Amino acid sequence: MTTSDHGLADALDAVRDALSQQLRLAKDQIEPGERLDLLPNADSVRLMRAVNALERRFDIELDDTAIRKAETVADLARLVRSELAATGGPR
Amino acid sequence: MTSLPQLDAGEAANATNIHYEQPAELFEAFLGRHMKYTCALFSGSGVSLDDAQEAYLRVIARQLGLTGGERVLDVGCGWGSLSLFLAGRLGCHVVGVTPSRVQAGYVHRRAAQAKVGHLIRVETGPFQTVALPERSFDAVAMVEVIEHLPEHRQPLDKAYRTLRRGGRLFLSASCYRSQADKDEYECRPASMHALGLYGFTAMQPLSRLLSELEDAGFSISGLIDTTAHYGPTMEHWQRGIERNRSQMEVISPGFTDDLARYFDTARASWGYTAKHYAVTATRSRMGHTELP
Numbered sequence: 178m179t180t181s182d183h184g185l186a187d188a189l190d191a192v193r194d195a196l197s198q199q200l201r202l203a204k205d206q207i208e209p210g211e212r213l214d215l216l217p218n219a220d221s222v223r224l225m226r227a228v229n230a231l232e233r234r235f236d237i238e239l240d241d242t243a244i245r246k247a248e249t250v251a252d253l254a255r256l257v258r259s260e261l262a263a264t265g266g267p268r
Numbered sequence: 269m270t271s272l273p274q275l276d277a278g279e280a281a282n283a284t285n286i287h288y289e290q291p292a293e294l295f296e297a298f299l300g301r302h303m304k305y306t307c308a309l310f311s312g313s314g315v316s317l318d319d320a321q322e323a324y325l326r327v328i329a330r331q332l333g334l335t336g337g338e339r340v341l342d343v344g345c346g347w348g349s350l351s352l353f354l355a356g357r358l359g360c361h362v363v364g365v366t367p368s369r370v371q372a373g374y375v376h377r378r379a380a381q382a383k384v385g386h387l388i389r390v391e392t393g394p395f396q397t398v399a400l401p402e403r404s405f406d407a408v409a410m411v412e413v414i415e416h417l418p419e420h421r422q423p424l425d426k427a428y429r430t431l432r433r434g435g436r437l438f439l440s441a442s443c444y445r446s447q448a449d450k451d452e453y454e455c456r457p458a459s460m461h462a463l464g465l466y467g468f469t470a471m472q473p474l475s476r477l478l479s480e481l482e483d484a485g486f487s488i489s490g491l492i493d494t495t496a497h498y499g500p501t502m503e504h505w506q507r508g509i510e511r512n513r514s515q516m517e518v519i520s521p522g523f524t525d526d527l528a529r530y531f532d533t534a535r536a537s538w539g540y541t542a543k544h545y546a547v548t549a550t551r552s553r554m555g556h557t558e559l560p
Contacts, residue, residue, distance in 0.1 A: 238433055238553055241485060263403060264433065 184262065189254035191231060196250065199227040209251035216250075231257055237264060271455060272463070272470055275418045277396035281367035283467030284416050288368040292347060294519045298508030303374075304349035306412040307440065307494050307544055308501040317504040320497070325353040328409060331490060331548045332436050334358055338406035341365070341430055343395050343423075344413025348375035348388070355379065355387035363405075364390040365398055395423055402429045410439045414477065415469045424484040431551040437486060440494070440546035442534075443474045449541045458533040465530050474545050481547065487555035490548035498544045502531045 189209060197204040200218040207216065213224055231253075232238055237260045247253045275283065292303070299305055300317040308320035309327060328350060334340070336358045342351045345364030352375070354360040366372055372390040379388040391398040395417070408427045417423050427437055444450035450473055453459055462469055478488060509516065509524050516524045538544065550556060 232553075 184258050185254060188258040188261070189251065191234060192227075192250055192254045192257060195227040195230040195234070199223045199230065207250055209249065209254070211250050212248055213250060213253065214248075228253075235261060237261060273468070275468055277394045277418070277422075280416060280418045280468040281394040284469075285368055286467045287465065288346070288366070289370045290523070291519055292370065292374045294516055294523065295347065297512035297516050298505045299347075300504070300508070302349040302353075303347035303378075305346050306349075307498045308504070309494065309497050310500050317501070317508075320501070320504075321349065322353075324494075324497075325350060327492070327546075328411065328438050329354060329358060331438050331492075331546065332407040332409065334360060334407060336360070339363075339404060341400065341405045341408045341427075343408060343410045343427065344416065345371070345375060345390065347371055348378055348390075350409055350411060351375060351388050351390075352378055352382060352384065355384040356382050360387065362388045363400070364388065365395045365400075366390065366392065367394050368392075396426065400426070400430050403432045405430050406432060406435050408435070408437045410437065412440055412442065414439060414441050415471055416466065418468060418470065420472075420477075420480045421483065424480055424486075428484045428486060428551055434550065434552050436489070437481075437549045437551075438546065439477070439481070439549065440544070441477060442471050442498070443477065443543045443545055444471050445473070445539075445541055445543050447473050447475070449473070453541050461526075461533070462530055465526050471542065474543065474547075477545075477547065481549050485551070486549035487552055488547065489550045489556045490546075492546040493543065494546055495538050495542075495544045499535045499538050502535050506531050 193204050193207045196202065196207050196216065200216055200223055202217055213219060228239060228244055235257065237257070239256055239260055243256050247256055295303060295305065300321060302318060302321040302325070304321045304325070307324065308317060309323040310320045311323060332340070334354065337360060339361045340354055342362055342364040345351050345366050348364060351362040351364045355362050364375055369392055372392040375388065375390050376385070379385045391400070408431055410427065414420060431437065444453070450471065481488060506528060509528060513524050534542070
């Protein structure tokens with residue numbers, strides 16, 4: 178596994194944490210390929226709270242346009258990872 | 269019906285270069301020691317132009333939260349008044365941007381003379397197209413340059429992207445007093461004269477600039493009304509022009525009359541049809557964290 182895959186795995190884990198908390202789902206119900214808006218219990222407020230939780234956890238601010246474009250769980254994880262890479266934050 | 273020309277970034281830069289690539293001596297004749305071709309701040313009557321310009325430079329540094337050593341992007345750096353001030357007084361690392369080769373060369377010479385050549389780099393070209401690394405600046409200054417940019421969305425997006433998170437933008441501009449004033453006066457002969465003198469210049473009401481800053485993602489964190497200070501600034505410039513008219517005429521025949529006419533019109537407009545503002549904005553969802 179390369180370093181960048183490793184960063185992505187961490188980001189994905191954090192995204193699944195945030196979504197499971199905000200949508201009140203078991204973490205193993207949240208697959209990387211699933212569409213965010215089709216996850217059980219998903220609505221725009223809960224998804225925004227998940228984004229907020231991720232931003233606070235890593236002390237980052239994700240790009241607003243990119244957030245709107247993120248369709249899947251994995252998209253959001255990639256966004257978190259690339260923001261962490263750009264800001265030199267915790268990987 | 270006259271209307272403003274539709275120019276792209278490169279065409280506008282070429283147009284303004286007609287004004288800003290004239291010899292620096294022409295401007296040294298009336299701008300004072302700082303060579304700052306923008307609004308000054310007068311703390312009282314009897315304050316010299318040089319002191320009033322320095323007061324404005326200090327306000328920019330304060331609004332940008334600079335304390336020393338920060339990385340600053342000076343968009344539309346002109347003859348380098350702000351870049352030289354921030355490098356010389358605060359040890360900031362400054363990248364200036366100007367499409368004028370004359371101004372770029374002048375700033376490099378002045379920086380070397382002031383022994384801050386290692387702190388200042390000037391990129392020559394339109395801001396919209398010069399290559400600048402993202403998230404690499406603590407502060408961006410756009411001092412009276414937005415008027416020379418025909419389209420604002422792209423350059424404001426770029427200013428936002430070049431800032432680190434939490435970095436600040438200082439943007440000052442002459443504005444129409446309202447949208448109604450813009451509709452009424454934009455195509456009047458005096459406005460067309462300004463357009464001809466500067467190659468390209470166009471004002472917006474403040475509300476439009478603020479909405480453009482919001483669209484770029486900024487949090488608005490401060491606003492200063494400096495309208496009262498531009499008339500006195502131009503009065504000082506006009507007195508300099510009168511003192512040095514003959515030598516300016518040798519360098520550029522007819523230029524002094526053109527300038528004087530423009531300053532007369534502008535001085536009549538402050539507070540009536542035009543305003544002058546400085547906006548501070550932050551690349552941050554929550555804005556400044558300190559309490560107001």
